[in-house]
Every structure is written in structure tokens, then in C-alpha cells.
Amino acid sequence: MPLFEVMEHTADIGIRSFGATRREAFENAAMGMFSLLCDIDKVEARLTYKVEVEADDIETLLVEWLNELLYLHESEGVLLKKFIVTELSERRIVGRCRGEHIDHKRHKLDADIKAATYYMLRLQQTDRGWKAEVIFDV
């Protein structure tokens, strides 16, 4: 099973991520999102950021977790590649992510993601674990 796959949408683009647990599905959704932004194999895990988000329910939490990472990307000028969710409940997520500052010589940025949206948002249990689907505005 792949960690994530890209979903096509006429104007925008989405990520479908998989995981044995919800935590993993959240982590892989984040990796999928950053893989749309750049080639994450070329990103080094030099810096660590802590992320903490609260929301009314777990699906909202998924969108807000990704939006929090986008905010970090833009405000700190970083690319992220490793995501570890340390705590996940219905209303709260705590995690760490690792990456480095954008270096235009080494990093080719492929997309400008404006936000993770709530459109067709899904977090589902499957036979093999969990599946998350998010559409981004690009």
C-alpha cells in the first residue's frame, strides 16, 4: 500500500493518504502535501518544529493540521519532510515536523498551495487501516 497518492481535480489537486492508524494517515497526508510543493527527497531534516492544533472534530483537525504546516512553510520559509504525530484525539493534535529553509539553488518548488479545503474531505476506516482525502486550492 502506498503512503499516499495524488487525486486529480479540474482546478485543484488532492491527496489521498493511508495509514495503519489515524496518526499515520495524518502524517502521510502531510508528506503528500509537501511532495506536491517540492521533491522532498532533496529536503534535509535540519530543523524541528512543534505543531499543536485544536478543532471541533477530527476531520476539521486534519484540514487544520495541514493548514498549520502550510503556514509554517510560508511564514518561516521552510520545506518539511518528516512528520510525527505524538498525540491525536478527536479535538487535538500534537506533532513534530522536520525540514529546512528553502534554498532556491537546491530546491525546485513545484506549486503554490493556498490552503487545504473542506471540500470532499474524508477520514475513513478501511479493511487495512485508515484513509484520508483532502483537496487543496492551488
Added chain:
Amino acid sequence: MLVPGRVFADRDLVEIAAQEKALEQVCNVACLPGIVTASLAMPDIHWGYGFAIGGVAAFGLDDGIISPGGVGYDIACGVRLIRSSLRIRDVRSRVPDLIRELSRTIPAGVGRGGDVRLNHSEMDQLVAGGVPWLITRGYGWPGDVDAIEDGGVFEGAEPALLSTRARERGFSQSGTLGAGNHFIEVQRVERIFDEDAAAAFGIFEDQLCLMVHSGSRGLGHQICTEYVKKMAGAAARAGIKLPDRQLACAPIKSREGEDYYAAMACAVNFARCNRQVMTHMVRQSFEYIFKSSAENLGLDVVYDISHNMARFEEHEVGGERLKLCVHRKGATRSLPAGHPDVPDIYRASGQPVIVPGDMGTASYLLKGTEKALTESFGSTCHGAGRVLGRMAAKKLIQGHELRTRLEGQGITVIAGRPSTLAEEAPEAYKDIDRVVDVCHNAGLSEKVARLTPLGVIKG
């Protein structure tokens, strides 16, 4: 559905929309409280998130809602057309140099900051004071505001409502183009359809013009992100059942609704200022290449429109004059001669409508009509509208092949990366001529001029 859905299209265009979920999205919007007359879509309609792109929806002030998703993440994304006194036949050989100079001067692409760095107090003044304030700081000419919607400043902005995060995302991005479908094009006026209107807009055949397509960058994206989240709760509290969570909304007359409008207004002013800063840079680039002053080169703003917005407007509905909150998500205002919101310089001709097309075909300058007021709350199309997804476009087209093809057509292309080119290929868009013809024939706008690209900068 509280009202019908109404799509302006020809048979083929509506079939394209039906293959996607765009029509379903038009129906979803028709279910939102307080919607008036119909949930409308322009012929460039395509599948969005929440509202369809190309959608227009008006809501009553007392019982209606305002929805950040109905405006979109790129608040006040729009287009500005700048004219010149130059004829292409005299300067064609200089266009590649001009494009290279523009791409050196104007920051484009992902993760690129601009030269204009704002502090907190300047940010407050910019989002409240809009383009007139920016001009006092030396970015542009006093006359520029006469050719921008609302005189370049949208009322109701409250800087106190800008979150720290929205500010942080905006500080370094004023005067930057961005990426995706945003662009700067050097264009040639290929054909005039309406001599009188063209003369009023300062447009003539073979003229060199420049078009800027950009928005409110990270500042607008952040405002939308924050209010979509806030309004999910607000909608539930107001007892509004949403067919799609991205349609999150709040009553216009609620704390959340009023705060969103005031924050959105900040982003509107930020987007217009962004295009103003780029206009300033465009003038500098022209001066450098043509060794003449921007005034001598006649680099005036024709008009500046925003195609992602919500605003309060008065319209006649069933014989009654009502104040409504009109959402346009990928639609342009189209106002006739004499309308009070048309700037004085165009009061006799009607409002200029700028419709950007794809980078290999054409863009249009149109004028607003009386019929748009009765048919579409004074709205018309905003572009060609996508028909292919980005991945599908990349599978079909190679960026470098497209570059060769465009260069064969005499179009100079500068793009941050080849994949942007492929994603934005002409094949990924509907036929702009057809979209504009549907609007013309339906009376939503009238054709004034067709402009073809000679040079393109893509983010």
C-alpha cells in the same frame, strides 16, 4: 434548493460542466439561506471546491449569509490592463528584452519575497487606505485611482481584524506575482469590435498593452482559511445545514459575518495594492528598455478588476430595490454606462471588463451592459475556465515542447519551472472566444477588443 440554478453556456460548454461536479455545486449554493433569484454560473464555469468557479450568488441582508468559500482563498484575485502609446509594428523586436527585464524586476514564483517590506503600521495603512495611500508613498500616479474599481480603496476594511498570521504571510509578499495561473503578459491589440468604447478606453489596433493577473497572496489565503474554520461553528449555531463543509457561512448580520467582511476588505485592498506595486515596476522596466519616461510611453491603467469578491450592492429584484451581498467567485462585475459605480472617465462608455485567456490564444477587453444588471446582478465571465486538471495537462503536454511551440507562434515565455507551463497550457483551458461569445450573445457584456499574447511571465 431555495431558488433555481441558472448557467449561461452553449451546448458544449454546459456538457463540459455537467461531466464534472460543477453543476452539483451550483445546486448546493442554491440551498444557502437568503439566496435571491437564482444560483448563477457564467460560461467559464468549472469544478471548484464549495462554490463552482464562475459562480455568482446574491443574498438578502436580513436573512442571507456571507461565505468565505464563496469568495475563495485568493481574495480579490483580479486583472489589471495597462496600455501604452507604442505600436507593436515599431517595437516587436524589443518584446523579448522587455519580458526578460520584467521578469528580473517583478518577483514571481513560489516562495519569492518582494522588495516592498511593510511594518505593522504600514500594513494597517495599506489595507485600510488601499491604492491612494500607496500612491502617496511613491508607487504610481495620482490618476491611477480613477481607473481602479472603487477608486482603489474598498470601504469597510478593519486592520484590527487582520490576524498576526495573515500579516506575517503578507509582509514580504506585496508586489509579488505569485504562482499557478497568475501571469504578466505583453499583448497586442489584434482586433477592435467597438470603436467608440475602444477610444474611450484608450485602445487602438496594434497597440502594445500589458496585463497583470494576481491576487492577495498569503494574506488573503490566511484570512479565508481562518474564517472557513470559524464559520463552520457559526453556521451550526445559526441552524444552517450545509450540503458541503466548504460552503461554511454565517448570517451577514452576525459577528462572524461582519468580521469576515471587514477582514476580506483588507485583503481586497492588499490585492489591488499588489497590482499597483507591480504597475510601478512595469513602468520602471519600460523606461529602462525604451529609454523614455513612463509618461511619454503613455503607460496608463485602463482598468483593474477583482473577480473573487463579496460586496454589498443594490439591485432590482421583482420590482423592488434591494441591498444584497453579491458573491462572485471567478466572475467579473459588468456595469453599463451611467451606473454610479462606473468611474467618471468611463461613465459614458460603460465599465471596462478584462477577461484573461490562456497564454497561447487571446484575452479580451469587454464593456458592461444594462442587461447584465437584470440577468446576472451585473456580472459576466472572468476567464476561459479550466477544462483539464493539472496532472492531466502535464501528462498530455511537455513544458519544453510547449515553449518551443509558443515561440514558434512568436510568443516569448519565461516560467519559473517547465511544469507550470504544462499545467497552464492552452489545451487545459476552454476556448476563450466561445466563452466571450456566449457572454456577448446573452448580453452579459459586449466585445470591445481582442488582445493576443507576445510575451508571458509565469510564476
